Amino acid sequence: MTPAWxxxxxxxxxxxxxxxxxRSAAFSRVVALVASIAGALVAAVACLExxxxxxxxxxxxxxxxxxxxxxxxxxxxNGLSLTLLLLTGIVAIAxxxxxxxxxxxxxxFFAWFLTIIGGVYGVFLSRDAFLLFVCYEVVIxxxxxxxxxxxxxxxxxxxxxxxxxxxxxxxxxxxxxxxAYAAAGGKSFDLDYLAHATYAPSLQFWAFPILFLxxxxxxxxxxxxxxxxTGHVAAPTAASMLLAGVVMKLGAYGAMCVAxxxxxxxxxxxxxxxxxxxxxxxxxxALTALTQKDLKFVIGYSSVSHMGFILLGLxxxxxxxxxxxxxxxxxxxxxxxxxxxxxxRVVYERTHTRDLTALQAFDLWKTLPGAAVAFTLxxxxxxxxxxxxxxxxxxxxxxxxxxxxxxxxxxxAIGIIITGAFSLRxxxxxxxxxxxxxxxxxxxxxxxTRPEISAIALLLVVSLxxxxxxxxxVVLIDDGLRSPLFQSxxxxx
Amino acid sequence: MQxxxxxVLVVTALVLLGMAVAYESKTLKPFPxxxxxxxxxxxxxxxxxxxxxxxxxxxxxxxLIASDGLARLFKGLVLGLGLLAICIPPARREIPxxxxxxxxxxxxxxxxxxxxxxxxLLFLFVxxxxxxxxxxxxxxxxxxxKASEASLKYFLFGGVSAAFxxxxxSFLYGFAHTAKLTEIATALAVGPPSALAIAGLLMxxxxxxxxxxxxxxHYWAPDVYQGAPATTVALVxxxxxxxxxxVLVRLLLIGFHSAGGSASWGxxxxxxxxxxxxxxxxxxxxxxxxxxxxxxxxxxxxxSAVANxxxxxxxxxxxxxxxAGSALFYVIVYxxxxxxxxxxxAAVERDRGNDSISSFAGLVKRSPFQAVSLLVFLTxxxxxxxxxxxxxxxxMFSTAMAATASGEKSxxxxxxxxxxxxxxxxxxxxxxxxxxxxxxxxxxxxxxxSAPCLPVFxxxxxxxxxxxxxxxxxxxxILLAPISKAVIDSLGL
Numbered sequence: 001m002t003p004a005w006x007x008x009x010x011x012x013x014x015x016x017x018x019x020x021x022x023r024s025a026a027f028s029r030v031v032a033l034v035a036s037i038a039g040a041l042v043a044a045v046a047c048l049e050x051x052x053x054x055x056x057x058x059x060x061x062x063x064x065x066x067x068x069x070x071x072x073x074x075x076x077x078n079g080l081s082l083t084l085l086l087l088t089g090i091v092a093i094a095x096x097x098x099x100x101x102x103x104x105x106x107x108x109f110f111a112w113f114l115t116i117i118g119g120v121y122g123v124f125l126s127r128d129a130f131l132l133f134v135c136y137e138v139v140i141x142x143x144x145x146x147x148x149x150x151x152x153x154x155x156x157x158x159x160x161x162x163x164x165x166x167x168x169x170x171x172x173x174x175x176x177x178x179x180a181y182a183a184a185g186g187k188s189f190d191l192d193y194l195a196h197a198t199y200a201p202s203l204q205f206w207a208f209p210i211l212f213l214x215x216x217x218x219x220x221x222x223x224x225x226x227x228x229x230t231g232h233v234a235a236p237t238a239a240s241m242l243l244a245g246v247v248m249k250l251g252a253y254g255a256m257c258v259a260x261x262x263x264x265x266x267x268x269x270x271x272x273x274x275x276x277x278x279x280x281x282x283x284x285x286a287l288t289a290l291t292q293k294d295l296k297f298v299i300g301y302s303s304v305s306h307m308g309f310i311l312l313g314l315x316x317x318x319x320x321x322x323x324x325x326x327x328x329x330x331x332x333x334x335x336x337x338x339x340x341x342x343x344x345r346v347v348y349e350r351t352h353t354r355d356l357t358a359l360q361a362f363d364l365w366k367t368l369p370g371a372a373v374a375f376t377l378x379x380x381x382x383x384x385x386x387x388x389x390x391x392x393x394x395x396x397x398x399x400x401x402x403x404x405x406x407x408x409x410x411x412x413a414i415g416i417i418i419t420g421a422f423s424l425r426x427x428x429x430x431x432x433x434x435x436x437x438x439x440x441x442x443x444x445x446x447x448x449t450r451p452e453i454s455a456i457a458l459l460l461v462v463s464l465x466x467x468x469x470x471x472x473x474v475v476l477i478d479d480g481l482r483s484p485l486f487q488s489x490x491x492x493x
Numbered sequence: 494m495q496x497x498x499x500x501v502l503v504v505t506a507l508v509l510l511g512m513a514v515a516y517e518s519k520t521l522k523p524f525p526x527x528x529x530x531x532x533x534x535x536x537x538x539x540x541x542x543x544x545x546x547x548x549x550x551x552x553x554x555x556x557l558i559a560s561d562g563l564a565r566l567f568k569g570l571v572l573g574l575g576l577l578a579i580c581i582p583p584a585r586r587e588i589p590x591x592x593x594x595x596x597x598x599x600x601x602x603x604x605x606x607x608x609x610x611x612x613x614l615l616f617l618f619v620x621x622x623x624x625x626x627x628x629x630x631x632x633x634x635x636x637x638x639k640a641s642e643a644s645l646k647y648f649l650f651g652g653v654s655a656a657f658x659x660x661x662x663s664f665l666y667g668f669a670h671t672a673k674l675t676e677i678a679t680a681l682a683v684g685p686p687s688a689l690a691i692a693g694l695l696m697x698x699x700x701x702x703x704x705x706x707x708x709x710x711h712y713w714a715p716d717v718y719q720g721a722p723a724t725t726v727a728l729v730x731x732x733x734x735x736x737x738x739x740v741l742v743r744l745l746l747i748g749f750h751s752a753g754g755s756a757s758w759g760x761x762x763x764x765x766x767x768x769x770x771x772x773x774x775x776x777x778x779x780x781x782x783x784x785x786x787x788x789x790x791x792x793x794x795x796x797s798a799v800a801n802x803x804x805x806x807x808x809x810x811x812x813x814x815x816x817a818g819s820a821l822f823y824v825i826v827y828x829x830x831x832x833x834x835x836x837x838x839a840a841v842e843r844d845r846g847n848d849s850i851s852s853f854a855g856l857v858k859r860s861p862f863q864a865v866s867l868l869v870f871l872t873x874x875x876x877x878x879x880x881x882x883x884x885x886x887x888x889m890f891s892t893a894m895a896a897t898a899s900g901e902k903s904x905x906x907x908x909x910x911x912x913x914x915x916x917x918x919x920x921x922x923x924x925x926x927x928x929x930x931x932x933x934x935x936x937x938x939x940x941x942x943s944a945p946c947l948p949v950f951x952x953x954x955x956x957x958x959x960x961x962x963x964x965x966x967x968x969x970x971i972l973l974a975p976i977s978k979a980v981i982d983s984l985g986l
Contacts, residue, residue: 065970066884066888066969066970066973067970067974068815068818068970068973068974068977069815069819069888069891069892069973130887133878133887134878134879134883135878137877137878137883138877138878138879140877141872141877144924145931145932148928148931148932149931149932156928156932160921160924160928163920163924164917164920164921167917167920168914168917170917171913171914171916171917172913174887174890174913175890175909175910175913177891178887178890178891178894178909178913179894179906181891181894181895182891182894182895186815186891186892186895
């Protein structure tokens with residue numbers, strides 16, 4: 001089973017949804033669900049195959065596309081790509097389940113949704129800089145449409161801000177890729193070729209930050225993160241899940257698999273700056289989350305904080321650091337999806353508010369116990385408690401960091417403490433309010449629906465599975481790190 | 494039979510004129526639009542077929558009427574663009590003299606074809622004036638103040654620029670004692686370029702910059718785009734710009750390849766690339782920034798034309814064969830996108846009475862066909878994959894950058910950077926139109942809920958460019974490979 005089927009199922013699903021006749025528009029969610037499950041299954045099977053045959057050659061598909069410019073349709077799937085594909089598939093399923101009740105133009109909604117999924121799959125599989133950039137940009141317009149049409153709070157502003165940040169960052173990526181192409185002789189956009197070319201150190205010094213920043217904006221690096229909270233809050237639930245869950249990972253993945261392998265010497269020059277910005281992001285995101293009134297804003301800023309760990313792992317640039325970064329991509333993808341799903345769909349659809357003070361009146365612990373339990377578990381995962389995926393990822397990053405910049409672990413530890421504080425604050429305010437016995441009892445709420453329960457269960461199980469038995473994930477990620485792309489980075493002092 | 498296509502066009506135009514006069518004097522009714530479009534279409538199709546006539550073997554020099562690969566390919570492409578332009582019907586009673594209007598369209602096309610196939614300055618001037626004089630008239634056909642203003646401005650600016658061009662050509666003749674580009678190249682190869690030759694070239698460039706609507710010679714463009722009939726604007730923006738590019742490629746790369754100099758930041762060498770680079774930078778900045786402020790769709794497209802001329806000049810300033818090929822690719826793709834956008838604008842004007850951006854509100858509900866096509870055109874102009882505009886821009890930027898690195902001494906990294914960043918900015922104004930079409934609802938309910946069905950011709954002028962843009966975006970080699978071959982055939986650099 002070739003992993004390319006992931007891309008195909010997503011785009012074919014999008015096309016199929018659009019072709020549905022108007023009267024069976026409600027059927028589109030079923031099509032979207034089937035397409036998402038098919039994609040996730042393909043990814044899961046490919047992951048298992050890779051685990052069983054770790055020494056087999058990496059799956060690779062290389063077709064000429066535009067020979068005049070040296071552009072190939074080059075896909076390849078090492079362990080790292082495969083785990084990220086699986087993450088995308090899982091988040092996609094959960095996203096469809098959490099948007100089961102979309103009734104406004106459902107065909108267009110699921111078509112844009114599946115287009116994002118297809119683009120994300122494409123980025124994770126691309127081994128050609130041009131193809132990767134194409135898939136990266138395919139995601140931009142659907143993001144805008146999902147937020148601007150189906151979003152809530154300040155949606156047009158949030159959508160436009162997010163889109164302009166994305167496209168601006170893409171321009172930087174374009175410049176970086178084109179510079180590498182030209183400096184490598186103008187023959188090929190193949191990433192392996194570009195990564196093995198030699199670039200003058202002076203060129204690397206200015207080209208690396210351009211390329212890295214282009215990707216890091218999408219990864220939510222402080223101070224270029226401001227699109228993320230407004231965008232996440234404005235987006236409909238499924239789009240928030242995708243944005244925080246997988247689209248931000250595109251930025252991190254690009255930084256890791258394109259920017260750093262292409263210009264390793266430039267990376268060495270800027271490494272300290274990246275580590276510093278990552279730590280500031282961790283603490284700043286956590287502190288800001290501590291003061292938010294809107295539950296979604298809390299989660300939005302917590303994403304900025306958690307993405308800081310990924311960048312920190314990249315800056316550490318050793319086996320532990322990169323492995324931790326990859327684990328954090330997966331872990332945060334699952335947890336952010338879960339938190340946004342509960343806050344944006346389960347709670348908001350019933351209470352029509354996300355204000356932490358207003359939510360107290362609903363006494364959610366009594367009226368919606370399922371959501372309260374799920375949110376508690378998700379909060380525990382987000383805080384990085386042992387047993388959940390976040391713990392494994394963050395501990396790996398910190399170990400990697402200790403080998404490079406031991407003193408930076410102190411502010412990181414402070415950041416982790418603040419994370420605990422804001423997570424608990426938001427959880428208690430929203431779900432376990434202090435109520436006097438004189439308060440009027442809150443109204444009954446409709447219980448969790450079946451799609452909601454399935455989505456919550458899926459994401460929780462995956463997070464627990466990684467936390468309790470991380471070995472297969474680590475094996476797959478290490479398999480990816482053996483790729484020739486990373487050798488120049490891992491051999492850095 | 495090198496001039497067969499042109500001959501067919503002239504004969505068709507004369508037949509059309511005669512029939513219109515006969516019909517109108519006999520019935521005292523205006524000549525029916527559909528018949529005029531039909532006759533013109535047949536004429537253009539015959540002209541395209543005539544391209545396959547084997548060229549006569551001419552004794553001696555063939556610079557007057559070149560029948561090289563570039564000439565044949567672009568005559569075909571320009572005829573195709575002209576055909577699509579003619580398919581956009583004028584608004585009801587917009588044009589009183591139908592026969593004359595379409596005959597002039599064919600004359601303009603004849604001039605454009607002749608200009609695309611000559612390496613001789615004087616013949617080039619005559620051909621361009623044939624096209625321009627027809628276009629001045631075509632702009633002023635509707636009896637409205639706006640059309641008259643457009644036509645007059647176009648004519649006055651055009652006259653001055655033609656004078657500049659002719660004056661510059663006289664300098665070139667004085668320098669080389671010939672008007673043949675190949676012999677000018679020989680004369681230049683002898684020693685360093687004389688001031689006379691560069692001054693002459695710059696004046697010719699001013700004249701061509703006017704025709705291409707490059708800032709600061711673009712002042713006619715917004716008024717013409719707004720006041721002239723959509724058909725004329727489509728011809729001006731698509732076909733005439735494509736021919737302008739061919740002329741520039743011939744002039745600069747056949748005649749003045751050795752006098753390019755360098756536009757490198759800090760390492761400037763005298764020559765024409767620095768002037769072209771400045772022209773390009775000014776166009777990119779002016780076009781994009783002014784487009785941000787527009788409320789009329791047609792004016793927005795005019796400023797977008799200015800900006801796109803800027804991108805084209807980036808690749809041209811690289812003074813290399815690959816870059817010229819990618820610019821020729823992009824000008825066709827740009828022409829298709831603008832032509833399609835104008836066709837949709839014409840349909841919206843017909844429905845809503847004006848071309849303000851807000852009149853696009855709710856287009857997706859009124860006509861999904863128009864809305865989806867508009868999405869294709871505008872995202873192609875903005876450079877979003879998988880549409881052809883994205884590939885065109887990517888190819889231009891990467892070949893321009895590669896020309897920098899491979900020792901062709903143009904040093905355009907700064908210009909490529911500016912182009913990429915401003916291209917990202919351009920998404921803002923294209924998205925603001927798409928926001929109206931997809932996100933907003935039509936303001937008043939009095940408007941009919943669905944737009945009237947388009948006439949077949951009109952629908953084709955929307956559908957064909959849209960399909961081509963998707964196709965060329967997915968498989969750019971279909972067009973890029975023949976263009977590269979034609980460029981090698983004609984320039985032989």
